[in-house]
Amino acid sequence: MSAGGEPKAIGGAIVPNKIIAFGILGGLIGIYAAHFLDSMISPVFSFMGALGAICAIVWGADAVRRVCSYGLGTGVPSIGMLALGMGVVASMFGLAVGGIYGPILAFVSAAIIGLIIGVLANKVLGMNIPIMEQSMVEIAGAGALTIVGLSTTMAGTFMFDEVLTYVVAPGYIAVIFIAGGMAILHPFNACLGPDEHQDRTLTLAFEKGGIAMVIAGLVSAVAGSAAMLPTIMIGVFIWYTSFAKFYELTKRDSYKILGSGLLPTEEELQ
């Protein structure tokens, strides 16, 4: 699946490794494509960064889904905030010192911080969640790629001078922080329950990624308006198609969808 591609129909359970590959490769390809196509062909192509971010968001949402099926002792949202907290520190560092290797350095340093926090959580805090280390690496990595991807779309490049001027100094990094974090944590939180299905949750991740893309498109107007319209339109398209798909899956999964009506009767509940 190419970074810019639309989600294929997700059937049944997808194994984690596929989604991990989708997230890392899609994320990095999107970010680099945005950077190079932007400077070589046209600034219009900076929307690719947001597509990369969507790949990372879907991956992050799947990682949250796996780790939160264990009891964390506190809500799902905290892990999303942790992911973006680690991600923002790592990605600013990566972009600041990495130059052209910035996104990769951001990703690797996020993964290292994630690994250390995962080890600390299990060994020192005694959480004893078997997949904690791996999940923390994944969540931090996905958070970092989301931040770098959205920043690339907003600034048109991931070179840190531009990112600093167009994303960090005006404070738009705050909206990346929370819109990316919510896109990662919300899908599983919104679909929490015994009858949760992976395809429905991940469709929702695409939808929330679409919203983040629209926001990134809006901000890209500050750096130059060429990329704004294509980014917003693709974002709205992704939002709409995945929302329609999500509603379809809700109809498939829910007990009943009623226009209105009374509560189920006693006999029905038996």
Place this chain on the structure above:
Amino acid sequence: MEPLIGMGVLALMGAAATIAGASEDLESDVGSQSNPNSQVQLAPQMMYPHRIYNKAISGEPPSNALMCAIGGTTASVLMTAYSMSPLFAIAMGALFAAIVHGSYSISAFLGRPASQKRFKQPVYLDILRSHTPVIMGYSYITTFCILVVSYLMVAVLGHPFPLPLLAFIWGITVGAIGSSTGDVHYGAEREFQNVEFGAGLNAANSGNIVRRAESGLRNGIDNSWFCAKFGGPVTGIAFGMTVFLSGWVTTVFNPAISPIMGWLSVVAGVILVLIMIIWNRKIEVAARAAFGPYKEDEVAA
């Protein structure tokens, strides 16, 4: 800056923050968000299906931070890239934030009941249609007021943080305050009006939320009607007090004048905190005297 102008701006910020706090709490009551929603979530499992919105976006702080940060970002983009007037930019920002918030609300309302298929909780579309615009309306008010507070801090009081970041931080704070104060009125009282007043929720009653209203079946709008009498306004007072008092100490004793003034502002803040500790103690003593113990002391009896 003239101290009087500073005080006037601060008063305006306090007023806007009070409205933001009240609308934040009512927004979370209409949609049933945050901690009290755990009972709405639990009810179908305990064989109590219901017609209450299930707005499990996340805790209130992240969801409010999201809408405020989106509003602040949109307003800032409109002001820098299109040179719009601040008021119009803030209104547009709040509108966009409300739309995004509506989308998040809908996905939570569809997602949670669909994941409870085995407990036979239906998805009621009329609830979706009637409640989502109300939620969006409240979220518009909250975002607008927070943006006014943040904009005044940046533009008039000269705060160094950029507008979207300040809006983000105040969003986290209003959510934290709303879920700590007003939500208790919804969770501990409104959801459990079927048990005797004056007690916490007995664990045995978990999930047994009130599902029938004065007429018909209870929904989230009924809940906000109740919470607007007490929970919403006190949340507004709490957030307004936080914004006002934390700005008041540095406006009256401005650290820009001299370090001594800065330390006086610290002393003033500490005195305010001590007053609140004593006030809480007074409430505690009065409540213990008024309500009395729940059980006799076994040794004395």
Place this chain on the structure above:
Amino acid sequence: MIDVVAILMANYLYVLAITLGGMLISLSVHFVPVGGAPAAMAQATGIGTGTVQLAAGAGLTGLVTAGAVMAVSDSLPLILAAGAVGAMIMMSVTMLVGAWVYTYGVGVPPASAKVKYDPITKDRQDLYVSQGTEGHGLPTVSFVSGVIGGLLGGIGGSLVYYSLMMNTTTSLTTSNLVGLASIFAVGIFFVNAVIPSYNIGGTIEGFHDPKFKKWPKAVFSSFIATFLSALIGVLAIGGL
């Protein structure tokens, strides 16, 4: 590429200060009386919300105050005190209004289920716990504990922000530096708010709670995590 050694040599004190700030934030979360979801139903003592978010709300309010003071003053004690006051005010107001709701809206007296007598006021607690609950509201000991939590969290957050801003090798303009330092501070704050909340399992009544004794574990974890974040944060800012 940047000269890693020179930047760290010039800024090692700030790396240590950021780490200390992170550890203070981590410790502060243990003081904040948070009852999680049960407290919102008056089913557990403490504030009815999540640990992370309440600590973040208080600490970030402190950060706003500290940022305002730092724009006009360069005295470290004053900046830390301003951050602490901002966070303490937010925390006390929240707890006080929470007490109004518990007392006047729900009709329960504040009571702790973890101790028989309030360590500060010596009031009997267990008789005032309503049936089937783990306490409710904010007895004086929890309130004072929450104020201490606000104090430490405010100092910690301001210390992180101050140390990032004072980087000696950076050539960033002020507005860029403020943007970068503030988002770093927010990120480090969230990491250090989540770690202790995993340590205490989401709920705690205050410093009298038996769970409070677990604090060294979280502070140690925060020490390592923040030290790493501080290193790369200082390198990123110092290298520009």
